[in-house]
Amino acid sequence: xxxxxxxxxxxxxxxxxxxxxxxxxxxxxxxxxxxxxxxxxxxxxxxxxxxxxxxxxxxxxxxxxxxxxxxxxxxxxxxxxxxxxxxxxxxxxxxxxxxxxxxxxxxxxxxxxxxxxxxxxxxxxxxxxxxxxxxxxxxxxxxxxxxxxxxxxxxxxxxxxxxxxxxxxxxxxxxxxxxxxxxxxxxxxxxxxxxxxxxxxxxxxxxxxxxxxxxxxxxxxxxxxxxxxxxxxxxxxxxxxxxxxxxxxxxxxxxxxxxxxxxxxxxxxxxxxxxxxxxxxxxxxxxxxxxxxxxxxxxxxxxxxxxxxxxxxxxxxxxxxxxxxxxxxxxxxxxxxxxxxxxxxxxxxxxxxxxxxxxxxxxxxxxxxxxxxxxxxxxxxxxxxxxxxxxxxxxxxxxxxxxxxxxxxxxxxxxxxxxxxxxxxxxxxxxxxxxxxxxxxxx
Numbered sequence: 001x002x003x004x005x006x007x008x009x010x011x012x013x014x015x016x017x018x019x020x021x022x023x024x025x026x027x028x029x030x031x032x033x034x035x036x037x038x039x040x041x042x043x044x045x046x047x048x049x050x051x052x053x054x055x056x057x058x059x060x061x062x063x064x065x066x067x068x069x070x071x072x073x074x075x076x077x078x079x080x081x082x083x084x085x086x087x088x089x090x091x092x093x094x095x096x097x098x099x100x101x102x103x104x105x106x107x108x109x110x111x112x113x114x115x116x117x118x119x120x121x122x123x124x125x126x127x128x129x130x131x132x133x134x135x136x137x138x139x140x141x142x143x144x145x146x147x148x149x150x151x152x153x154x155x156x157x158x159x160x161x162x163x164x165x166x167x168x169x170x171x172x173x174x175x176x177x178x179x180x181x182x183x184x185x186x187x188x189x190x191x192x193x194x195x196x197x198x199x200x201x202x203x204x205x206x207x208x209x210x211x212x213x214x215x216x217x218x219x220x221x222x223x224x225x226x227x228x229x230x231x232x233x234x235x236x237x238x239x240x241x242x243x244x245x246x247x248x249x250x251x252x253x254x255x256x257x258x259x260x261x262x263x264x265x266x267x268x269x270x271x272x273x274x275x276x277x278x279x280x281x282x283x284x285x286x287x288x289x290x291x292x293x294x295x296x297x298x299x300x301x302x303x304x305x306x307x308x309x310x311x312x313x314x315x316x317x318x319x320x321x322x323x324x325x326x327x328x329x330x331x332x333x334x335x336x337x338x339x340x341x342x343x344x345x346x347x348x349x350x351x352x353x354x355x356x357x358x359x360x361x362x363x364x365x366x367x368x369x370x371x372x373x374x375x376x377x378x379x380x381x382x383x384x385x386x387x388x389x390x391x392x393x394x395x396x397x398x399x400x401x402x403x404x405x406x407x408x409x410x411x412x413x414x415x416x417x418x419x420x421x422x423x424x425x426x427x428x429x430x431x432x433x434x435x436x437x438x439x440x441x442x443x
Contacts, residue, residue: 008037013075020332022070024060025378030074031056042224047085055081079289086261086285090242090269094128094213099178101185101210105203105234106218108191111246113142115218115272116188117149118280119244122270123184124155131182133173134159135206137166138190138199146188153277156180166190170206187212200237207238214241216269219260221248231260240264245283246272325421327385331377333420334370373413375403388417 012033019026031052038048055077064073094100104119106112113136120130132150134157136142147157158173170187177185187210189203207215217240219227234240243260248271261268268283377385379402384390391399391414400407 005037005041008040009034009078012037013078016074017071019071020328021334021374022074027056027059027074031059034078044225044228047228051081051085054084082289083285086288087267089283089285090267091282092214092242092269094123094184096128096183099174099183099185100214101174101187101212103187103189103207103210103212103215103238104218105189105215105238105240106191107220107230108139110191110218110220111272112191112218113145113188114149114275115244115246115270115280116146116186117153117155118272118277119216119270120150120155120186121153121277122280124153128184129180129182130155130184130186131173131177131180132157133170133177133185133187135166135170135173135188136190137164137169142188142190149277166202167205167209171209174210200233203234204237215239216242216244217260217264217266218244218246221245221271227260231264231266235264235266240266242266242269244268244270244272244280248273325417327377327380327388327417330417330420331374331385334374334377369409369412369416372403372405372409373416376400376405376410376413379403388414 012030015033016022016026016030034055035048035052038051039045058077058081059074062073062077064070068076102119104112104116116132120132124130132146132155134143134146136146143159147159150157158169158176160169160172163169166189173187174185187206189206190199215238217231217234219231223230231240231243243264243266245260245268260266268285270280271283271288273279273281376399379399380391384395396407396410400410
């Protein structure tokens, strides 16, 4: 289900938690990954811009709550923004002491007639007395199809043979089922395209005639961003109270769900997940977003993010233990110093070091320089970060000029890098891993 969106989101989260540091550049790259994924999923560009702008602004501006690492907080923001745009999810609670009229609209081919059968089945199982009105007098075979589906679930269908006036059928059917003491009356309508003004006008006439308690728009989950225009057109003709998404069991792009809710402000109430009459489930936005991200609910998502980050740390540690420390790894160490509080605490935690070996003055000097090291490393090209041996005099001069520091400071960074590389290679892997885990607990 929704494979393309899910894979894109998972890859974006993987890259985020695997980053050695989280700064403005990393956040912007993360948001670009989300943007590309949504556009590839055929989500309307206006919806994409709205959700991505909110994710970026919150990720840059918000301070994570105590105890929650920044990476986890950004994943949480992603989750919350998708839930926000989908809404709370609709819950259909209908009174049983009177007739409730449900008008069902949608374009031809959306699965509307089949969905009416599924809805009738679901409400019957909930104890409602359901009747269906065959108001689609436009499509040949529509009435026969509806009667066949409803016969299998023991739901009666009202129709008038050879009557083409759908408004008349709807009014007569409504009166009939009221007399039969039905407490849910579902009205089918002709499938309409947003360009078919005549049919849209007819739909409005039906709505005015039966005065529905609820109007459901059935949307095909495979149509992508076209859902935005369709939902808007239907919403202008009749007030859409809820959405039912169909065909989410196959290769659906799924982005239409996002676009449709943004266009109408209506909640998604149900999603169709298969061809069987029982394959209609109530929509829960938190579960739906969990499926999109491939990680279940929010708690599971955050746990998965922490697992990915731990795996990324292990990858860095293994490389450092082998003596293949890169500048990206060195940058990770600098970020860890910030998390741990001070360089002194790190040295106290490292095996083989004592305060007697390193003077307070030297520690303070290094801490003062570290804020510039980060800028120098970011001024390096990717190949230079992977292999600092490439840094000749010309490259050092370029980095110094780009970061506004003397060349001797860049050379000092390289000296410190080589020292760290030697320490990492000489340190025992098990002890260093324990230290890194202790540092991560300080976040």
